[in-house]
Amino acid sequence: MTKNPSPAQMPVSAFYGEIDPPQRLLMGPGPANVHPRVLRAMSAQMLGQFDPEFTVYMDETMALYRQVFQTDNHWTMLIDGTARAAIEAALVSLIAPDDLVLVLRFGRFGLLLTEIVQRCGGRIEALDAPWGEVLSLDQIEEAVRRLRPKVLAVVHGDTSTTMAQPLDGIGAICRKYDCLTYVDATATLSGMDLNVDRLGLDVVTAGLQKCLGGPAGSAPITISPQAAEAIFHRRHVEKGIAPADLKPGNGPMIRSNYLDLAMIMDYWSERRLNHHTESATMLYGARECARVALQEGLANRFRRHDQASRAMVAGLQAMGLTLFGDLSNKMSNVTGIEIPSGIDGEKLRGLMRDDFQIEIGSSFGPLKGRIWRIGAMGYNCHKHNVLITLCALETTLRKTGYGVTAGAGADSALSVYDGQA
Numbered sequence: 087m088t089k090n091p092s093p094a095q096m097p098v099s100a101f102y103g104e105i106d107p108p109q110r111l112l113m114g115p116g117p118a119n120v121h122p123r124v125l126r127a128m129s130a131q132m133l134g135q136f137d138p139e140f141t142v143y144m145d146e147t148m149a150l151y152r153q154v155f156q157t158d159n160h161w162t163m164l165i166d167g168t169a170r171a172a173i174e175a176a177l178v179s180l181i182a183p184d185d186l187v188l189v190l191r192f193g194r195f196g197l198l199l200t201e202i203v204q205r206c207g208g209r210i211e212a213l214d215a216p217w218g219e220v221l222s223l224d225q226i227e228e229a230v231r232r233l234r235p236k237v238l239a240v241v242h243g244d245t246s247t248t249m250a251q252p253l254d255g256i257g258a259i260c261r262k263y264d265c266l267t268y269v270d271a272t273a274t275l276s277g278m279d280l281n282v283d284r285l286g287l288d289v290v291t292a293g294l295q296k297c298l299g300g301p302a303g304s305a306p307i308t309i310s311p312q313a314a315e316a317i318f319h320r321r322h323v324e325k326g327i328a329p330a331d332l333k334p335g336n337g338p339m340i341r342s343n344y345l346d347l348a349m350i351m352d353y354w355s356e357r358r359l360n361h362h363t364e365s366a367t368m369l370y371g372a373r374e375c376a377r378v379a380l381q382e383g384l385a386n387r388f389r390r391h392d393q394a395s396r397a398m399v400a401g402l403q404a405m406g407l408t409l410f411g412d413l414s415n416k417m418s419n420v421t422g423i424e425i426p427s428g429i430d431g432e433k434l435r436g437l438m439r440d441d442f443q444i445e446i447g448s449s450f451g452p453l454k455g456r457i458w459r460i461g462a463m464g465y466n467c468h469k470h471n472v473l474i475t476l477c478a479l480e481t482t483l484r485k486t487g488y489g490v491t492a493g494a495g496a497d498s499a500l501s502v503y504d505g506q507a
C-alpha cells in the first residue's frame with residue numbers, strides 16, 4: 087500500500103494557489119472596495135500592543151475618530167471585530183439583566199438589536215415601523231415617556247430596507263427622561279451626517295466596510311461621559327491584571343469578558359491595562375480610513391454620497407424601475423429596487439457578477455427575492471461607478487427579458503452630475 091506523501095514532501099504546485107481574487111466592483115450594501123491607502127497602511131509591520139509607538143497610534147486614532155463622530159467624547163476608540171462586535175460590546179456593557187430597553191425597529195438590524203438585548207437579559211419593548219418606513223419623533227417620545235426605559239437602541243441606516251431613521255430630537259427626549267441612547271451607525275458613519283454631540287447621543291458604533299472605505303474587522307465606537315460613568319460603575323477587572331489601587335464598581339458584572347467596555351477602556355486609557363492583543367493591522371487600517379475621510383472633509387463626503395444617491399435614483403427610475411420604501415428617508419449610500427415581476431433576481435445578480443464583475447445585493451426576510459440593493463459608498467461612491475453599474479444593470483435587465491431604453495439610466499444619472507436635474 088502506498089502511503090500519502092507528508093506535506094513536507096509535496097511539490098509546491100500541490101498546495102492551493104496564492105490569493106488572487108477577481109477584480110469585483112462591490113456595489114451592494116457593503117462591504118465596498120477598500121481605499122488603496124487603507125490597504126497600504128495595513129501592510130505595515132506589526133507592533134506589540136504596549137509599544138510606545140503603537141500607543142501613540144492608538145491616541146491618534148482616538149483623536150481622529152472624535153472628528154469623524156463629531157464629538158468631544160474622550161472615550162472614542164476601536165473595538166476589534168466586525169461592526170456587530172461593537173454593537174454587542176455597547177449593549178452588553180450598558181444593559182444589566184432586567185434593565186428595560188426600548189428598541190426602535192424598521193428592518194433586520196433593529197431585530198438584531200432586540201436579539202442582543204435579549205441575550206444580555208434585558209427586558210424589551212419594541213416600537214416597529216413597517217419595513218420601508220421609519221418612526222416619527224412623536225411615536226418615540228410617547229413610548230419613552232410611557233415606558234421610561236434605561237436605554238433606547240436604534241439603527242441609523244438599516245441597510246436591509248435602505249431606510250435611515252432621522253435622529254434629530256431623539257437624544258433630547260432621552261436626556262429629558264434619563265435614558266441612555268445607543269445608535270448603530272455601521273452603515274452611515276462618514277457617508278451621512280451624524281453629529282454625535284449635537285444630537286446628544288450616548289453610545290454610537292460603526293464599521294469600516296461601508297462609507298469609511300475599509301475592510302470589515304474593526305469597529306469604531308464613541309461613548310459619552312454619562313454612558314462611561316454607567317459602564318465604569320460595572321467595572322470588574324480580571325484578577326490577574328487588576329492593580330491594587332483600582333476599585334471595582336458596585337454595579338453588576340458585565341456579562342462578557344471579550345466585549346467588556348470597562349476593561350477595553352482601561353486598555354485605551356493611560357493605565358494600558360492588558361485586555362486582548364489589539365489587532366495592530368486593523369488599527370492601521372481604521373486610522374487610515376479616518377485620515378482619508380477627514381482629508382476629504384466630512385461635508386464634502388456627505389455631499390458626494392448624496393449626489394451619487396440622487397444620480398442612482400434618477401437613473402433607476404428612468405429605466406422604469408420602482409424603488410423600494412419611502413424615498414424621503416432613504417439612506418444616501420444604498421438604494422432598494424423592487425425586482426420587476428417575471429425577473430429572476432438571483433439570476434440577474436449572477437449575470438452582473440459574471441459579465442461585468444459587479445456585485446449588487448439582495449435582501450433578507452420578507453424582502454428576500456423582492457428587492458435588490460445597490461450601494462455607492464466610501465471609495466466606490468464616484469460618478470464612474472454609478473454610471474458603470476447603471477449601464478451594466480440595463481444590459482443585464484434586457485438580457486433577462488426586461489425591456490429598457492438604451493442609455494436611459496446613465497443619461498439621467500449624468501444629468502444629476504451635470505447639475506441639470
Ligand SMILES: Cc1ncc(COP(=O)(O)O)c(C=O)c1O
Nearest residue numbers: 168169170195243245272273293
Ligand atoms: C446597519 C448594520 N448594522 C450592523 C451590521 C453588521 O455588521 P458586521 O457584519 O460588520 O458585523 C451591518 C452589516 O451589514 C449593518 O448594515
